[in-house]
Amino acid sequence: MTGKIHKAFVVYCSPAGTTHHVSQTITRALRAKKIEVIECDLSKKFSETAIITKINRIKNNACLFIGSPVYVSHAIPPVMDFIARLPVKPDMPAVPFVTWGGVTSGIALSEMGQALAAKKMKIVGGAKILARHAMMWQTEDPLGKDHPDESDDRIITEMVTGILKKLSKGTDGAIDLSDFQYHPADIAAEMAKSTLKKAKSHMPKRKIDEDACTECRECSAVCPTDAISFTPYPVFEVNCIFCFNCMRLCPEDAIKADFTKLEKRIRDRAHQLKETPGSQIFI
Ligand SMILES: Cc1cc2nc3c(=O)[nH]c(=O)nc-3n(C[C@H](O)[C@H](O)[C@H](O)COP(=O)(O)O)c2cc1C
Incomplete structure:
Protein backbone atom coordinates (compact mmCIF):
# COMPACT_ATOMS: atom_id res chain seq x y z
CA MET A 1 0.00 0.00 0.00
CA ILE A 187 6.59 8.06 34.19
CA ALA A 188 5.12 6.22 31.20
CA ALA A 189 4.51 3.15 33.41
CA GLU A 190 2.71 5.32 35.96
CA MET A 191 0.59 6.86 33.17
CA ALA A 192 -0.28 3.41 31.85
CA LYS A 193 -1.77 2.55 35.24
CA SER A 194 -3.97 5.65 35.42
CA THR A 195 -7.32 5.26 33.71
CA LEU A 196 -10.39 7.37 33.13
CA LYS A 197 -12.32 4.90 35.28
CA LYS A 198 -9.92 5.35 38.20
CA ALA A 199 -9.96 9.14 37.73
CA LYS A 200 -13.74 9.12 38.10
CA SER A 201 -13.48 9.67 41.88
CA HIS A 202 -11.67 12.99 41.27
CA MET A 203 -14.26 14.27 38.83
CA PRO A 204 -16.61 16.99 40.12
CA LYS A 205 -20.06 15.59 40.88
CA ARG A 206 -22.74 17.02 38.63
CA LYS A 207 -26.02 18.13 40.15
CA ILE A 208 -29.13 18.98 38.18
CA ASP A 209 -30.92 22.21 39.04
CA GLU A 210 -34.40 20.80 38.51
CA ASP A 211 -35.98 24.27 38.57
CA ALA A 212 -33.75 25.41 35.72
CA CYS A 213 -33.83 22.18 33.63
CA THR A 214 -36.47 22.38 30.89
CA GLU A 215 -35.91 18.74 29.85
CA CYS A 216 -34.84 20.00 26.42
CA ARG A 217 -32.33 17.10 26.07
CA GLU A 218 -29.66 19.29 24.51
CA CYS A 219 -27.19 17.66 26.96
CA SER A 220 -27.86 14.33 25.30
CA ALA A 221 -27.55 15.82 21.80
CA VAL A 222 -24.02 17.10 22.57
CA CYS A 223 -22.87 13.98 24.44
CA PRO A 224 -20.25 12.20 22.26
CA THR A 225 -20.89 8.78 23.84
CA ASP A 226 -24.67 8.83 24.17
CA ALA A 227 -24.26 8.47 27.93
CA ILE A 228 -27.30 10.41 29.17
CA SER A 229 -30.70 8.98 30.06
CA PHE A 230 -33.68 10.88 31.50
CA THR A 231 -35.82 10.36 34.61
CA PRO A 232 -37.08 12.96 33.42
CA TYR A 233 -33.90 14.85 34.42
CA PRO A 234 -30.48 13.88 33.00
CA VAL A 235 -28.72 10.86 34.51
CA PHE A 236 -25.10 10.14 33.59
CA GLU A 237 -24.44 6.55 32.62
CA VAL A 238 -21.26 4.46 33.02
CA ASN A 239 -20.06 5.15 29.48
CA CYS A 240 -19.73 8.89 30.30
CA ILE A 241 -16.18 10.04 29.44
CA PHE A 242 -16.39 13.26 31.51
CA CYS A 243 -16.00 15.70 28.64
CA PHE A 244 -18.59 17.87 30.47
CA ASN A 245 -20.18 18.95 27.17
CA CYS A 246 -23.53 18.43 28.92
CA MET A 247 -22.69 21.06 31.51
CA ARG A 248 -20.74 23.43 29.25
CA LEU A 249 -23.41 23.50 26.55
CA CYS A 250 -26.60 23.33 28.66
CA PRO A 251 -28.71 26.25 27.39
CA GLU A 252 -30.28 26.73 30.85
CA ASP A 253 -27.07 26.33 32.86
CA ALA A 254 -28.95 23.64 34.77
CA ILE A 255 -26.02 21.27 35.36
CA LYS A 256 -23.78 22.38 38.20
CA ALA A 257 -20.38 21.15 39.37
CA ASP A 258 -17.54 22.67 41.35
CA PHE A 259 -14.22 22.45 39.50
CA THR A 260 -12.12 24.30 42.13
CA LYS A 261 -10.35 21.24 43.60
CA LEU A 262 -9.85 19.53 40.26
CA GLU A 263 -8.44 22.67 38.66
CA LYS A 264 -5.80 22.96 41.38
CA ARG A 265 -4.91 19.30 40.94
CA ILE A 266 -4.59 19.73 37.16
CA ARG A 267 -2.41 22.84 37.48
CA ASP A 268 -0.17 21.17 40.10
CA ARG A 269 0.29 18.15 37.83
CA ALA A 270 1.15 20.38 34.86
CA HIS A 271 3.70 22.22 36.99
CA GLN A 272 5.21 18.95 38.15
CA LEU A 273 5.51 17.43 34.66
CA LYS A 274 6.50 20.56 32.68
CA GLU A 275 6.11 18.69 29.38
CA THR A 276 7.78 20.33 26.40
C1 LIG B 1 -11.76 14.18 31.34
C2 LIG B 1 -10.60 14.95 30.76
C3 LIG B 1 -9.31 14.52 31.00
C4 LIG B 1 -8.22 15.21 30.46
N1 LIG B 1 -6.97 14.73 30.69
C5 LIG B 1 -5.90 15.41 30.19
C6 LIG B 1 -4.57 14.94 30.41
O1 LIG B 1 -4.32 13.87 30.97
N2 LIG B 1 -3.55 15.71 29.94
C7 LIG B 1 -3.77 16.89 29.30
O2 LIG B 1 -2.81 17.57 28.97
N3 LIG B 1 -5.02 17.33 29.01
C8 LIG B 1 -6.08 16.61 29.45
N4 LIG B 1 -7.35 17.04 29.14
C9 LIG B 1 -7.52 18.17 28.23
C10 LIG B 1 -7.74 17.69 26.78
O3 LIG B 1 -6.77 16.77 26.38
C11 LIG B 1 -7.67 18.85 25.80
O4 LIG B 1 -8.45 19.91 26.22
C12 LIG B 1 -8.07 18.40 24.40
O5 LIG B 1 -7.60 19.35 23.49
C13 LIG B 1 -9.56 18.29 24.23
O6 LIG B 1 -9.85 17.94 22.89
P1 LIG B 1 -11.21 18.38 22.19
O7 LIG B 1 -11.23 19.90 22.22
O8 LIG B 1 -11.08 17.87 20.81
O9 LIG B 1 -12.31 17.78 22.95
C14 LIG B 1 -8.44 16.38 29.67
C15 LIG B 1 -9.75 16.81 29.44
C16 LIG B 1 -10.83 16.12 29.97
C17 LIG B 1 -12.21 16.61 29.68
Whole structure:
Protein backbone atom coordinates (compact mmCIF):
# COMPACT_ATOMS: atom_id res chain seq x y z
CA MET A 1 0.00 0.00 0.00
CA THR A 2 2.89 2.41 -0.40
CA GLY A 3 3.15 5.02 -3.13
CA LYS A 4 1.32 8.21 -4.04
CA ILE A 5 -1.77 8.83 -1.94
CA HIS A 6 -5.06 9.58 -3.74
CA LYS A 7 -7.50 9.29 -0.88
CA ALA A 8 -7.39 9.97 2.85
CA PHE A 9 -9.66 9.19 5.78
CA VAL A 10 -9.63 11.79 8.56
CA VAL A 11 -11.31 10.26 11.59
CA TYR A 12 -11.53 11.93 15.01
CA CYS A 13 -13.49 12.51 18.17
CA SER A 14 -13.56 16.02 19.58
CA PRO A 15 -15.96 16.83 22.42
CA ALA A 16 -14.64 20.39 22.87
CA GLY A 17 -13.61 21.15 19.28
CA THR A 18 -9.82 21.41 19.27
CA THR A 19 -9.20 17.96 17.75
CA HIS A 20 -11.81 18.94 15.16
CA HIS A 21 -9.72 22.04 14.44
CA VAL A 22 -6.58 19.94 13.92
CA SER A 23 -8.56 17.54 11.70
CA GLN A 24 -9.80 20.47 9.60
CA THR A 25 -6.23 21.70 9.18
CA ILE A 26 -5.15 18.23 8.04
CA THR A 27 -8.10 18.04 5.63
CA ARG A 28 -7.26 21.46 4.15
CA ALA A 29 -3.61 20.48 3.66
CA LEU A 30 -4.65 17.23 1.96
CA ARG A 31 -7.19 18.91 -0.32
CA ALA A 32 -4.60 21.53 -1.28
CA LYS A 33 -2.63 18.59 -2.69
CA LYS A 34 -5.72 17.32 -4.56
CA ILE A 35 -6.26 14.35 -2.25
CA GLU A 36 -9.84 13.19 -1.86
CA VAL A 37 -10.75 13.34 1.84
CA ILE A 38 -13.42 11.39 3.68
CA GLU A 39 -14.02 12.80 7.17
CA CYS A 40 -15.61 11.05 10.10
CA ASP A 41 -16.53 12.59 13.45
CA LEU A 42 -16.85 9.67 15.86
CA SER A 43 -19.22 11.54 18.13
CA LYS A 44 -21.77 11.16 15.33
CA LYS A 45 -22.32 7.44 15.66
CA PHE A 46 -24.06 6.87 12.34
CA SER A 47 -20.91 7.55 10.33
CA GLU A 48 -18.69 4.98 12.06
CA THR A 49 -19.78 1.73 10.43
CA ALA A 50 -19.89 3.31 6.98
CA ILE A 51 -16.32 4.54 7.27
CA ILE A 52 -15.07 1.15 8.49
CA THR A 53 -16.69 -0.46 5.42
CA LYS A 54 -15.01 2.12 3.18
CA ILE A 55 -11.61 1.51 4.78
CA ASN A 56 -12.15 -2.23 4.45
CA ARG A 57 -12.90 -1.92 0.73
CA ILE A 58 -10.06 0.39 -0.23
CA LYS A 59 -7.26 -1.45 -2.02
CA ASN A 60 -4.35 0.99 -1.98
CA ASN A 61 -3.13 4.59 -2.25
CA ALA A 62 -5.10 5.64 0.81
CA CYS A 63 -3.97 6.94 4.18
CA LEU A 64 -5.75 7.06 7.55
CA PHE A 65 -5.36 10.09 9.84
CA ILE A 66 -6.88 9.47 13.26
CA GLY A 67 -7.17 11.97 16.11
CA SER A 68 -8.02 11.88 19.80
CA PRO A 69 -7.92 14.25 22.73
CA VAL A 70 -5.78 13.09 25.66
CA TYR A 71 -7.89 12.21 28.72
CA VAL A 72 -6.02 11.10 31.86
CA SER A 73 -2.89 10.41 29.76
CA HIS A 74 -4.76 8.16 27.28
CA ALA A 75 -6.57 8.38 23.96
CA ILE A 76 -10.32 8.42 24.57
CA PRO A 77 -12.50 5.27 24.38
CA PRO A 78 -14.44 6.19 21.19
CA VAL A 79 -11.14 6.46 19.29
CA MET A 80 -9.54 3.32 20.72
CA ASP A 81 -12.79 1.40 20.16
CA PHE A 82 -12.83 2.59 16.55
CA ILE A 83 -9.26 1.39 16.00
CA ALA A 84 -10.19 -1.96 17.56
CA ARG A 85 -13.02 -2.30 15.02
CA LEU A 86 -10.77 -1.56 12.02
CA PRO A 87 -9.96 -4.42 9.67
CA VAL A 88 -6.37 -5.64 9.31
CA LYS A 89 -4.90 -3.52 6.49
CA PRO A 90 -1.33 -4.61 5.78
CA ASP A 91 0.89 -1.58 5.03
CA MET A 92 -1.93 0.98 4.86
CA PRO A 93 -0.26 4.25 5.92
CA ALA A 94 -1.70 5.61 9.18
CA VAL A 95 -1.08 8.80 11.14
CA PRO A 96 -2.27 9.12 14.75
CA PHE A 97 -2.53 12.60 16.27
CA VAL A 98 -3.57 13.89 19.68
CA THR A 99 -4.50 17.18 21.29
CA TRP A 100 -3.57 17.70 24.93
CA GLY A 101 -4.38 20.39 27.46
CA GLY A 102 -1.00 21.40 28.83
CA VAL A 103 -0.79 18.77 31.60
CA THR A 104 0.67 15.83 29.69
CA SER A 105 0.15 14.24 26.31
CA GLY A 106 0.66 10.98 28.19
CA ILE A 107 0.91 7.73 26.31
CA ALA A 108 -1.98 8.45 23.95
CA LEU A 109 0.07 8.71 20.76
CA SER A 110 2.05 5.61 21.63
CA GLU A 111 -1.01 3.48 22.38
CA MET A 112 -2.77 4.66 19.21
CA GLY A 113 0.36 3.87 17.19
CA GLN A 114 0.58 0.39 18.68
CA ALA A 115 -3.12 -0.32 18.14
CA LEU A 116 -2.83 0.74 14.47
CA ALA A 117 0.34 -1.33 14.07
CA ALA A 118 -1.57 -4.32 15.47
CA LYS A 119 -3.84 -3.89 12.42
CA LYS A 120 -0.63 -4.23 10.35
CA MET A 121 -0.89 -0.59 9.30
CA LYS A 122 2.28 1.35 8.68
CA ILE A 123 2.72 4.39 10.92
CA VAL A 124 4.11 7.12 8.66
CA GLY A 125 3.75 10.11 10.97
CA GLY A 126 2.11 11.53 14.03
CA ALA A 127 1.55 14.69 16.03
CA LYS A 128 0.83 15.94 19.50
CA ILE A 129 -0.74 19.38 19.49
CA LEU A 130 -1.17 21.66 22.49
CA ALA A 131 -4.78 22.79 22.98
CA ARG A 132 -6.78 24.68 25.57
CA HIS A 133 -7.70 22.40 28.46
CA ALA A 134 -11.29 21.29 27.95
CA MET A 135 -12.03 21.23 31.68
CA MET A 136 -11.06 24.87 32.10
CA TRP A 137 -13.73 26.59 30.02
CA GLN A 138 -14.87 28.55 33.08
CA THR A 139 -11.48 30.15 33.80
CA GLU A 140 -9.88 33.20 32.21
CA ASP A 141 -6.50 31.56 31.97
CA PRO A 142 -6.87 27.91 30.95
CA LEU A 143 -3.83 25.73 30.36
CA GLY A 144 -3.09 25.66 26.63
CA LYS A 145 -4.83 29.02 26.18
CA ASP A 146 -5.15 30.17 22.55
CA HIS A 147 -3.96 26.81 21.18
CA PRO A 148 -4.00 25.40 18.60
CA ASP A 149 -2.68 28.63 17.08
CA GLU A 150 -1.20 29.62 13.72
CA SER A 151 2.16 28.03 14.46
CA ASP A 152 0.39 24.78 15.40
CA ASP A 153 -1.53 24.92 12.12
CA ARG A 154 1.74 25.48 10.29
CA ILE A 155 3.44 22.37 11.71
CA ILE A 156 0.31 20.26 11.13
CA THR A 157 0.40 21.32 7.46
CA GLU A 158 4.14 20.61 7.40
CA MET A 159 3.45 17.11 8.73
CA VAL A 160 0.89 16.41 5.99
CA THR A 161 3.09 17.69 3.18
CA GLY A 162 6.12 15.83 4.57
CA ILE A 163 4.19 12.56 4.71
CA LEU A 164 2.77 12.97 1.17
CA LYS A 165 6.20 13.80 -0.15
CA LYS A 166 7.91 10.76 1.30
CA LEU A 167 5.11 8.43 0.19
CA SER A 168 5.08 9.82 -3.36
CA LYS A 169 8.80 9.07 -3.60
CA GLY A 170 7.95 5.43 -3.05
CA THR A 171 10.09 5.17 0.07
CA ASP A 172 8.90 2.95 2.90
CA GLY A 173 8.10 6.01 5.01
CA ALA A 174 7.51 4.16 8.27
CA ILE A 175 8.58 5.94 11.42
CA ASP A 176 9.97 4.19 14.46
CA LEU A 177 7.14 3.66 16.94
CA SER A 178 9.56 4.24 19.78
CA ASP A 179 9.57 7.91 18.67
CA PHE A 180 6.19 8.17 20.42
CA GLN A 181 7.69 6.96 23.70
CA TYR A 182 9.10 10.33 24.69
CA HIS A 183 8.45 10.08 28.45
CA PRO A 184 10.93 8.42 30.82
CA ALA A 185 9.95 4.75 31.30
CA ASP A 186 8.92 5.14 34.98
CA ILE A 187 6.59 8.06 34.19
CA ALA A 188 5.12 6.22 31.20
CA ALA A 189 4.51 3.15 33.41
CA GLU A 190 2.71 5.32 35.96
CA MET A 191 0.59 6.86 33.17
CA ALA A 192 -0.28 3.41 31.85
CA LYS A 193 -1.77 2.55 35.24
CA SER A 194 -3.97 5.65 35.42
CA THR A 195 -7.32 5.26 33.71
CA LEU A 196 -10.39 7.37 33.13
CA LYS A 197 -12.32 4.90 35.28
CA LYS A 198 -9.92 5.35 38.20
CA ALA A 199 -9.96 9.14 37.73
CA LYS A 200 -13.74 9.12 38.10
CA SER A 201 -13.48 9.67 41.88
CA HIS A 202 -11.67 12.99 41.27
CA MET A 203 -14.26 14.27 38.83
CA PRO A 204 -16.61 16.99 40.12
CA LYS A 205 -20.06 15.59 40.88
CA ARG A 206 -22.74 17.02 38.63
CA LYS A 207 -26.02 18.13 40.15
CA ILE A 208 -29.13 18.98 38.18
CA ASP A 209 -30.92 22.21 39.04
CA GLU A 210 -34.40 20.80 38.51
CA ASP A 211 -35.98 24.27 38.57
CA ALA A 212 -33.75 25.41 35.72
CA CYS A 213 -33.83 22.18 33.63
CA THR A 214 -36.47 22.38 30.89
CA GLU A 215 -35.91 18.74 29.85
CA CYS A 216 -34.84 20.00 26.42
CA ARG A 217 -32.33 17.10 26.07
CA GLU A 218 -29.66 19.29 24.51
CA CYS A 219 -27.19 17.66 26.96
CA SER A 220 -27.86 14.33 25.30
CA ALA A 221 -27.55 15.82 21.80
CA VAL A 222 -24.02 17.10 22.57
CA CYS A 223 -22.87 13.98 24.44
CA PRO A 224 -20.25 12.20 22.26
CA THR A 225 -20.89 8.78 23.84
CA ASP A 226 -24.67 8.83 24.17
CA ALA A 227 -24.26 8.47 27.93
CA ILE A 228 -27.30 10.41 29.17
CA SER A 229 -30.70 8.98 30.06
CA PHE A 230 -33.68 10.88 31.50
CA THR A 231 -35.82 10.36 34.61
CA PRO A 232 -37.08 12.96 33.42
CA TYR A 233 -33.90 14.85 34.42
CA PRO A 234 -30.48 13.88 33.00
CA VAL A 235 -28.72 10.86 34.51
CA PHE A 236 -25.10 10.14 33.59
CA GLU A 237 -24.44 6.55 32.62
CA VAL A 238 -21.26 4.46 33.02
CA ASN A 239 -20.06 5.15 29.48
CA CYS A 240 -19.73 8.89 30.30
CA ILE A 241 -16.18 10.04 29.44
CA PHE A 242 -16.39 13.26 31.51
CA CYS A 243 -16.00 15.70 28.64
CA PHE A 244 -18.59 17.87 30.47
CA ASN A 245 -20.18 18.95 27.17
CA CYS A 246 -23.53 18.43 28.92
CA MET A 247 -22.69 21.06 31.51
CA ARG A 248 -20.74 23.43 29.25
CA LEU A 249 -23.41 23.50 26.55
CA CYS A 250 -26.60 23.33 28.66
CA PRO A 251 -28.71 26.25 27.39
CA GLU A 252 -30.28 26.73 30.85
CA ASP A 253 -27.07 26.33 32.86
CA ALA A 254 -28.95 23.64 34.77
CA ILE A 255 -26.02 21.27 35.36
CA LYS A 256 -23.78 22.38 38.20
CA ALA A 257 -20.38 21.15 39.37
CA ASP A 258 -17.54 22.67 41.35
CA PHE A 259 -14.22 22.45 39.50
CA THR A 260 -12.12 24.30 42.13
CA LYS A 261 -10.35 21.24 43.60
CA LEU A 262 -9.85 19.53 40.26
CA GLU A 263 -8.44 22.67 38.66
CA LYS A 264 -5.80 22.96 41.38
CA ARG A 265 -4.91 19.30 40.94
CA ILE A 266 -4.59 19.73 37.16
CA ARG A 267 -2.41 22.84 37.48
CA ASP A 268 -0.17 21.17 40.10
CA ARG A 269 0.29 18.15 37.83
CA ALA A 270 1.15 20.38 34.86
CA HIS A 271 3.70 22.22 36.99
CA GLN A 272 5.21 18.95 38.15
CA LEU A 273 5.51 17.43 34.66
CA LYS A 274 6.50 20.56 32.68
CA GLU A 275 6.11 18.69 29.38
CA THR A 276 7.78 20.33 26.40
CA PRO A 277 7.45 20.92 23.53
CA GLY A 278 3.76 21.79 23.44
CA SER A 279 3.29 20.74 19.84
CA GLN A 280 5.45 18.29 17.94
CA ILE A 281 5.22 16.39 14.67
CA PHE A 282 6.82 13.08 13.82
CA ILE A 283 7.66 12.33 10.16
C1 LIG B 1 -11.76 14.18 31.34
C2 LIG B 1 -10.60 14.95 30.76
C3 LIG B 1 -9.31 14.52 31.00
C4 LIG B 1 -8.22 15.21 30.46
N1 LIG B 1 -6.97 14.73 30.69
C5 LIG B 1 -5.90 15.41 30.19
C6 LIG B 1 -4.57 14.94 30.41
O1 LIG B 1 -4.32 13.87 30.97
N2 LIG B 1 -3.55 15.71 29.94
C7 LIG B 1 -3.77 16.89 29.30
O2 LIG B 1 -2.81 17.57 28.97
N3 LIG B 1 -5.02 17.33 29.01
C8 LIG B 1 -6.08 16.61 29.45
N4 LIG B 1 -7.35 17.04 29.14
C9 LIG B 1 -7.52 18.17 28.23
C10 LIG B 1 -7.74 17.69 26.78
O3 LIG B 1 -6.77 16.77 26.38
C11 LIG B 1 -7.67 18.85 25.80
O4 LIG B 1 -8.45 19.91 26.22
C12 LIG B 1 -8.07 18.40 24.40
O5 LIG B 1 -7.60 19.35 23.49
C13 LIG B 1 -9.56 18.29 24.23
O6 LIG B 1 -9.85 17.94 22.89
P1 LIG B 1 -11.21 18.38 22.19
O7 LIG B 1 -11.23 19.90 22.22
O8 LIG B 1 -11.08 17.87 20.81
O9 LIG B 1 -12.31 17.78 22.95
C14 LIG B 1 -8.44 16.38 29.67
C15 LIG B 1 -9.75 16.81 29.44
C16 LIG B 1 -10.83 16.12 29.97
C17 LIG B 1 -12.21 16.61 29.68
